[in-house]
Amino acid sequence: MSDLATDNLADALQRYEIELPTDQIEQLDRYRSVLWRENEKLNLTRHTTFEKFVTRDVVDSLALTRLLDIGESVLDLGTGGGVPGLILAIVRPDLRVTACDSVAKRARATAEIAAEIASPAQVLHASAQSLLESRRFDTIVVRAVAPLRKLLTWLQPHWDVFDQLLLIKGKNWVQERGEARHLGLLGDLQLRRVHTYETPGSGAENVVLRVCPRQDGHADEDLETE
Numbered sequence: 001m002s003d004l005a006t007d008n009l010a011d012a013l014q015r016y017e018i019e020l021p022t023d024q025i026e027q028l029d030r031y032r033s034v035l036w037r038e039n040e041k042l043n044l045t046r047h048t049t050f051e052k053f054v055t056r057d058v059v060d061s062l063a064l065t066r067l068l069d070i071g072e073s074v075l076d077l078g079t080g081g082g083v084p085g086l087i088l089a090i091v092r093p094d095l096r097v098t099a100c101d102s103v104a105k106r107a108r109a110t111a112e113i114a115a116e117i118a119s120p121a122q123v124l125h126a127s128a129q130s131l132l133e134s135r136r137f138d139t140i141v142v143r144a145v146a147p148l149r150k151l152l153t154w155l156q157p158h159w160d161v162f163d164q165l166l167l168i169k170g171k172n173w174v175q176e177r178g179e180a181r182h183l184g185l186l187g188d189l190q191l192r193r194v195h196t197y198e199t200p201g202s203g204a205e206n207v208v209l210r211v212c213p214r215q216d217g218h219a220d221e222d223l224e225t226e
Contacts, residue, residue, distance in 0.1 A: 012050040044081030061087035072138040078145035089121040097121040132158040143168040148176040152185040165211040
């Protein structure tokens with residue numbers, strides 16, 4: 001579906017039967033508006049239609065919400081323009097969200113967006129590795145940052161300061177898992193596919209993977225735990 005000239009965020013959400021409280025829709029729209037404005041100065045997102053914003057950014061962020069407990073502290077690694085971190089802070093105000101990006105210009109722009117929309121999320125210019133030297137989180141969330149092998153290499157020394165890693169991946173996730181296994185990066189970790197969903201409109205399959213320290217002798221497996 002292409003955006004109509006009169007399209008707006010509420011209409012786009014309704015097309016895909018996404019129901020959110022009115023105040024959250026209004027805040028999402030403020031975020032979208034400021035993000036698109038800042039995107040004209042600095043490349044923060046390619047999703048600059050209501051259709052793509054909803055079917056990619058909002059849908060991906062909502063896929064994570066069912067996997068986060070009330071009140072969790074969440075780190076959005078490589079947030080870019082604020083997805084999923086700033087959206088999570090809007091649709092799950094109980095969460096304590098920190099978003100980080102290692103690129104100074106992106107981090108600064110996203111921090112300014114967060115301030116303008118009065119988001120409680122903290123946005124920092126930092127790599128996850130440096131941030132995890134001094135802070136603890138319940139969950140790290142990642143979308144479209146790096147292959148699994150790179151993420152696990154970066155985070156390998158820090159599993160004592162966070163509980164789980166939630167990754168949004170596309171159709172190549174099995175290949176990425178195989179590569180990580182081959183490199184021995186999953187030796188002490190359990191990887192599970194905990195949610196599968198389609199991108200509305202395109203039908204592309206996405207998964208949410210959960211990685212956490214191995215428990216009760218269970219290795220990584222394909223089991224979907226929804």
